[in-house]
Amino acid sequence: MFDLNKKGPAAPTQQRTNTGGGQDSNANTQTASRDSQTGEMAVIGRSIKIEGDVRGEEDLRIEGDVTGSIHLPNNSLTIGKDGRIKADAYAKSVVVDGEVSGDLYGAECVTIRANANVECNVVAARVSLEEGARFKGSIDMDPERVKKSLSKKLGSRERASDSGGKPRSTPASALNSRAAEPGAAQRTASAKSSKAEPAH
Amino acid sequence: MRAHSVTEPLGASMARAHFDAPREFGVPLFRSLIDKLNEDRRWVILDLGAARPQTVELLSRFRCRLEIADLADTVTASGVGAGDPVRFTDLSEALHANPGNEPVDIAFCWDFLNYLIPEQMTELIKGIAARCRPDAFVHALIAYSDPLMPQWPGQFMPVDDGRLLNLSTAEPQCLAPHYSPEDLTSWMPGVTIERVRLLTNGMQEYLFRLSDVVGASGFSRGH
Numbered sequence: 001m002f003d004l005n006k007k008g009p010a011a012p013t014q015q016r017t018n019t020g021g022g023q024d025s026n027a028n029t030q031t032a033s034r035d036s037q038t039g040e041m042a043v044i045g046r047s048i049k050i051e052g053d054v055r056g057e058e059d060l061r062i063e064g065d066v067t068g069s070i071h072l073p074n075n076s077l078t079i080g081k082d083g084r085i086k087a088d089a090y091a092k093s094v095v096v097d098g099e100v101s102g103d104l105y106g107a108e109c110v111t112i113r114a115n116a117n118v119e120c121n122v123v124a125a126r127v128s129l130e131e132g133a134r135f136k137g138s139i140d141m142d143p144e145r146v147k148k149s150l151s152k153k154l155g156s157r158e159r160a161s162d163s164g165g166k167p168r169s170t171p172a173s174a175l176n177s178r179a180a181e182p183g184a185a186q187r188t189a190s191a192k193s194s195k196a197e198p199a200h
Numbered sequence: 201m202r203a204h205s206v207t208e209p210l211g212a213s214m215a216r217a218h219f220d221a222p223r224e225f226g227v228p229l230f231r232s233l234i235d236k237l238n239e240d241r242r243w244v245i246l247d248l249g250a251a252r253p254q255t256v257e258l259l260s261r262f263r264c265r266l267e268i269a270d271l272a273d274t275v276t277a278s279g280v281g282a283g284d285p286v287r288f289t290d291l292s293e294a295l296h297a298n299p300g301n302e303p304v305d306i307a308f309c310w311d312f313l314n315y316l317i318p319e320q321m322t323e324l325i326k327g328i329a330a331r332c333r334p335d336a337f338v339h340a341l342i343a344y345s346d347p348l349m350p351q352w353p354g355q356f357m358p359v360d361d362g363r364l365l366n367l368s369t370a371e372p373q374c375l376a377p378h379y380s381p382e383d384l385t386s387w388m389p390g391v392t393i394e395r396v397r398l399l400t401n402g403m404q405e406y407l408f409r410l411s412d413v414v415g416a417s418g419f420s421r422g423h
Contacts, residue, residue, distance in 0.1 A: 127260065129252075136269065136270050
C-alpha cells in the first residue's frame with residue numbers, strides 16, 4: 001500500500017526550456033533547486049492509484065495514477081514518465097513527463113517534456129514545451145489572465161481549506177506521517193493498489 | 201482526405217517522421233498577423249497543427265491564449281483515410297473537443313487544406329468558424345508552383361515572426377491539387393480572401409477572413 005515515508009530523488013534540475021515572457025531559461029532550474037532544498041520528495045509509486053484530493057507542503061513525484069485534484073501551492077509537482085493523472089493540478093511548478101488529462105496551474109512554470117502525452121489546459125506564468133511532446137488543449141500566456149486565474153484558483157482552495165477542505169482530501173504530508181500506522185494509508189485515500197514501489 | 205494523395209491512414213510515422221532538408225521561407229502575411237498581436241488586447245489563437253515549442257515561444261511574447269487542435273493526430277487516431285469524407289465530420293467535431301469559453305481570433309491552418317476534398321474543406325471551415333469570432337483570420341498555405349507535394353500534411357514551425365520552417369519529408373510525394381482562389385472560396389462559403397502572396401517555396405500564403413460561414417454555429421453566431 002502507500003509507503004509515502006519513502007523518498008525519491010529531487011526533481012531533475014536540468015531542464016531544456018522555452019520560457020515565455022522573455023524569462024531566462026535558468027529560472028526553472030533555480031526554482032527546482034530552491035524547492036528541493038532537502039533533496040527529497042514524496043513519491044506516489046507506479047502501482048498506486050489515488051482518487052481524491054491530494055494536497056501538501058512538499059515536492060511530489062507521481063509515477064502512479066491520480067484522479068481528482070492536486071494542490072501543492074508552495075512546491076513542485078512532477079508527473080513522471082509512468083505517471084498518469086486525470087486531475088486539475090495546482091503547484092508552484094509542474095513538470096510533465098507522463099500523461100495528463102485535466103487542467104494544470106503553475107504559479108511559476110509548467111514544463112511539458114518530450115515524452116509527455118497531455119490533453120489539458122495550462123495556465124502558468126511561464127510554459128515550456130519540448131519538441132516531441134504530444135499536446136492538445138490550450139496554453140494561456142496572457143500575464144493578466146494568468147495572474148487572475150492563479151489567484152482565483154489559490155483563493156478558492158484556501159477558502160476550501162479554511163472551511164475544513166474537501167472530505168476526501170489527502171494531504172501528502174499527512175500521508176507521510178501516517179504511513180507508519182498500519183492501514184493508515186488505506187483509510188486516508190481511495191488507494192487501489194497494495195504494493196509500494198521503490199522510490200524512483 | 202484526398203483519395204489520390206493518401207494510400208494509408210496517416211500513421212504515427214507522420215508525427216515522428218524522419219525529417220530531411222528542412223526549408224525556411226518568409227511569410228509576410230503571417231508577419232502581419234504577428235504584428236497585430238502587439239495591439240494591447242488579449243488574443244485567442246487556434247493552431248490546427250501539432251504543438252511546437254517554437255510556436256509557444258513566439259506567442260508567449262503577447263497576451264495570448266494558444267489552443268492546439270493537432271488535427272493530424274486526430275486524423276491518425278480516428279483512422280480517417282483516403283476518400284473518407286463522411287468520417288471527416290468527426291474531425292471538425294474534434295475542433296470542439298476542448299473548447300475554451302472565448303472565441304478564436306486567429307486560426308493557423310498551414311498546409312492542411314491541400315489534403316482535403318471540397319466536402320471536407322466545407323466541413324472543416326464550418327468547424328473552425330464555429331470556434332471563431334466573426335471576422336476572425338485564418339492563415340493557410342496552399343500548394344501552387346510545385347507539381348508535387350509531400351504525401352502527408354507538412355509540419356511547420358515559426359522560426360521568427362516572419363519565417364516558417366517546413367519540416368516535411370521529401371518522400372513520398374503526390375500530385376499537388378493547385379487549388380485556385382475561386383476553388384477555395386466556393387468550397388468555403390462565407391470565407392473571403394483578405395490577401396494572397398506567392399512565397400519563395402512555391403506555396404501561396406493566404407489570409408482568409410471568416411465573414412458569414414454557412415452552416416457554422418457557435419461563437420460566430422452570437423454564442
